[in-house]
Amino acid sequence: MNELIHDLIGDWHTAVHAAIKAAALFVMAVIAFRLTTRRAIAQFAPFDWVAAVAVGAIVGRTATASDASWLTGTAALVSLLLVHAGVTRLRLVPGFQRFIDPPLRVLIHDGTVDEVNLARCGMSHEDLAAVLRQAGYRSPADVHLELLESRGMVSFVGPDDRHPAPGG
Numbered sequence: 001m002n003e004l005i006h007d008l009i010g011d012w013h014t015a016v017h018a019a020i021k022a023a024a025l026f027v028m029a030v031i032a033f034r035l036t037t038r039r040a041i042a043q044f045a046p047f048d049w050v051a052a053v054a055v056g057a058i059v060g061r062t063a064t065a066s067d068a069s070w071l072t073g074t075a076a077l078v079s080l081l082l083v084h085a086g087v088t089r090l091r092l093v094p095g096f097q098r099f100i101d102p103p104l105r106v107l108i109h110d111g112t113v114d115e116v117n118l119a120r121c122g123m124s125h126e127d128l129a130a131v132l133r134q135a136g137y138r139s140p141a142d143v144h145l146e147l148l149e150s151r152g153m154v155s156f157v158g159p160d161d162r163h164p165a166p167g168g
Contacts, residue, residue: 014066021070022063028074029055032081036088045091045101045151051084101150108146121148 044052055077062073090096105117107128118128128140131154137143145157 017066018063021073022059024070025059025062025073025077029059029077032077036081036085047084047087047100051080054080104150105148106145107148107154108140108143110144111141113140117148123148 058073058076058080062068062070062076087100091100105121106114107117107121107123108114113125113128118125131146132138132140132143135154135156137156140146143156147155147157149155
Protein backbone atom coordinates (compact mmCIF):
# COMPACT_ATOMS: atom_id res chain seq x y z
CA MET A 1 0.00 0.00 0.00
CA ASN A 2 2.85 2.34 0.86
CA GLU A 3 4.37 1.72 -2.60
CA LEU A 4 1.07 2.61 -4.28
CA ILE A 5 0.86 5.90 -2.38
CA HIS A 6 4.45 6.69 -3.34
CA ASP A 7 3.70 5.91 -7.03
CA LEU A 8 0.68 8.21 -6.94
CA ILE A 9 2.14 11.07 -4.95
CA GLY A 10 5.92 10.69 -5.22
CA ASP A 11 8.20 12.67 -2.96
CA TRP A 12 8.37 16.39 -2.45
CA HIS A 13 11.99 16.66 -3.64
CA THR A 14 11.07 15.43 -7.12
CA ALA A 15 8.04 17.75 -7.26
CA VAL A 16 10.11 20.78 -6.26
CA HIS A 17 12.79 19.95 -8.85
CA ALA A 18 10.13 19.57 -11.55
CA ALA A 19 8.55 22.90 -10.58
CA ILE A 20 11.91 24.71 -10.66
CA LYS A 21 12.85 23.19 -14.03
CA ALA A 22 9.41 24.01 -15.48
CA ALA A 23 9.65 27.64 -14.32
CA ALA A 24 13.21 28.00 -15.62
CA LEU A 25 12.29 26.46 -18.99
CA PHE A 26 9.22 28.67 -19.24
CA VAL A 27 11.35 31.77 -18.66
CA MET A 28 13.85 30.51 -21.23
CA ALA A 29 11.06 29.87 -23.76
CA VAL A 30 9.66 33.38 -23.22
CA ILE A 31 13.11 34.90 -23.76
CA ALA A 32 13.75 32.75 -26.84
CA PHE A 33 10.35 33.57 -28.36
CA ARG A 34 10.93 37.25 -27.64
CA LEU A 35 14.12 37.12 -29.72
CA THR A 36 12.45 35.40 -32.67
CA THR A 37 10.22 36.87 -35.37
CA ARG A 38 6.83 37.83 -34.00
CA ARG A 39 3.90 36.22 -35.76
CA ALA A 40 0.25 36.26 -34.79
CA ILE A 41 -1.26 32.86 -33.98
CA ALA A 42 -3.89 33.42 -36.66
CA GLN A 43 -1.07 33.78 -39.19
CA PHE A 44 0.73 30.57 -38.20
CA ALA A 45 1.90 28.41 -41.05
CA PRO A 46 2.04 24.63 -40.50
CA PHE A 47 5.73 24.79 -39.52
CA ASP A 48 4.88 27.41 -36.86
CA TRP A 49 2.40 24.99 -35.28
CA VAL A 50 5.00 22.21 -35.33
CA ALA A 51 7.47 24.47 -33.55
CA ALA A 52 4.90 25.55 -30.95
CA VAL A 53 3.89 21.97 -30.16
CA ALA A 54 7.53 20.86 -30.03
CA VAL A 55 8.41 23.67 -27.61
CA GLY A 56 5.56 22.56 -25.35
CA ALA A 57 6.74 18.96 -25.53
CA ILE A 58 10.31 19.94 -24.68
CA VAL A 59 9.25 22.06 -21.71
CA GLY A 60 6.86 19.39 -20.41
CA ARG A 61 9.21 16.45 -20.90
CA THR A 62 12.27 18.17 -19.49
CA ALA A 63 10.40 19.50 -16.46
CA THR A 64 9.08 16.09 -15.44
CA ALA A 65 11.93 13.81 -16.49
CA SER A 66 14.46 13.04 -13.81
CA ASP A 67 17.06 12.15 -16.47
CA ALA A 68 16.75 15.47 -18.39
CA SER A 69 18.46 18.58 -17.07
CA TRP A 70 17.45 22.20 -17.57
CA LEU A 71 20.54 22.64 -19.76
CA THR A 72 19.48 19.74 -22.00
CA GLY A 73 15.98 21.18 -22.35
CA THR A 74 17.34 24.66 -23.04
CA ALA A 75 19.71 23.32 -25.70
CA ALA A 76 16.83 21.50 -27.41
CA LEU A 77 14.61 24.57 -27.12
CA VAL A 78 17.19 26.96 -28.55
CA SER A 79 18.14 24.63 -31.40
CA LEU A 80 14.48 24.15 -32.30
CA LEU A 81 13.86 27.89 -32.36
CA LEU A 82 17.00 28.47 -34.45
CA VAL A 83 15.78 25.95 -37.02
CA HIS A 84 12.35 27.60 -36.95
CA ALA A 85 13.97 31.00 -37.57
CA GLY A 86 15.90 29.51 -40.49
CA VAL A 87 12.74 28.04 -42.02
CA THR A 88 10.99 31.39 -41.53
CA ARG A 89 13.77 33.09 -43.50
CA LEU A 90 13.77 30.37 -46.20
CA ARG A 91 10.10 31.14 -46.86
CA LEU A 92 11.29 34.43 -48.38
CA VAL A 93 13.26 32.55 -51.07
CA PRO A 94 10.85 31.77 -53.95
CA GLY A 95 12.03 28.20 -54.56
CA PHE A 96 11.73 27.28 -50.89
CA GLN A 97 8.44 29.09 -50.33
CA ARG A 98 6.60 26.62 -52.56
CA PHE A 99 8.02 23.76 -50.48
CA ILE A 100 7.36 25.28 -47.04
CA ASP A 101 3.98 26.99 -47.46
CA PRO A 102 0.95 25.23 -48.88
CA PRO A 103 -0.16 26.83 -52.15
CA LEU A 104 -3.12 29.14 -52.50
CA ARG A 105 -6.14 27.21 -53.80
CA VAL A 106 -9.08 28.57 -55.77
CA LEU A 107 -12.23 26.95 -54.36
CA ILE A 108 -14.85 28.87 -56.31
CA HIS A 109 -14.40 30.83 -59.55
CA ASP A 110 -17.37 32.69 -61.04
CA GLY A 111 -19.85 30.58 -59.11
CA THR A 112 -18.28 27.22 -60.04
CA VAL A 113 -16.81 25.04 -57.30
CA ASP A 114 -13.38 23.61 -58.16
CA GLU A 115 -13.95 20.02 -57.06
CA VAL A 116 -10.27 19.06 -57.43
CA ASN A 117 -9.04 21.86 -55.18
CA LEU A 118 -11.86 21.25 -52.72
CA ALA A 119 -10.69 17.63 -52.40
CA ARG A 120 -7.01 18.67 -52.20
CA CYS A 121 -7.90 20.92 -49.25
CA GLY A 122 -9.76 18.13 -47.50
CA MET A 123 -12.98 20.13 -47.53
CA SER A 124 -16.44 18.69 -48.04
CA HIS A 125 -19.35 20.50 -49.65
CA GLU A 126 -20.77 20.94 -46.14
CA ASP A 127 -17.53 22.66 -45.04
CA LEU A 128 -17.72 24.93 -48.07
CA ALA A 129 -21.38 25.74 -47.40
CA ALA A 130 -20.56 26.64 -43.78
CA VAL A 131 -17.77 29.03 -44.89
CA LEU A 132 -20.11 30.62 -47.43
CA ARG A 133 -22.84 31.13 -44.82
CA GLN A 134 -20.38 32.65 -42.35
CA ALA A 135 -19.32 35.14 -45.03
CA GLY A 136 -22.93 36.01 -45.90
CA TYR A 137 -23.30 34.08 -49.16
CA ARG A 138 -26.22 31.79 -49.92
CA SER A 139 -24.56 29.59 -52.55
CA PRO A 140 -21.43 29.29 -54.69
CA ALA A 141 -23.32 31.00 -57.52
CA ASP A 142 -23.12 34.25 -55.51
CA VAL A 143 -19.31 34.14 -55.33
CA HIS A 144 -16.89 35.57 -57.88
CA LEU A 145 -13.72 34.14 -56.30
CA GLU A 146 -13.14 32.17 -53.09
CA LEU A 147 -9.58 31.32 -52.11
CA LEU A 148 -8.10 29.06 -49.46
CA GLU A 149 -5.03 31.01 -48.38
CA SER A 150 -1.74 29.32 -47.50
CA ARG A 151 -2.48 29.99 -43.79
CA GLY A 152 -5.78 28.10 -44.00
CA MET A 153 -8.06 31.14 -43.98
CA VAL A 154 -10.68 31.64 -46.67
CA SER A 155 -10.79 34.89 -48.64
CA PHE A 156 -13.40 36.24 -51.01
CA VAL A 157 -12.67 38.55 -53.93
CA GLY A 158 -15.50 40.48 -55.56
CA PRO A 159 -15.90 40.86 -59.31
CA ASP A 160 -14.32 44.30 -59.01
CA ASP A 161 -11.10 44.07 -56.95
CA ARG A 162 -11.64 47.60 -55.69
CA HIS A 163 -14.94 46.57 -54.06
CA PRO A 164 -14.56 43.25 -52.22
CA ALA A 165 -17.59 41.04 -51.84
CA PRO A 166 -19.51 41.02 -48.53
CA GLY A 167 -17.83 39.04 -45.75
CA GLY A 168 -14.44 39.12 -47.49
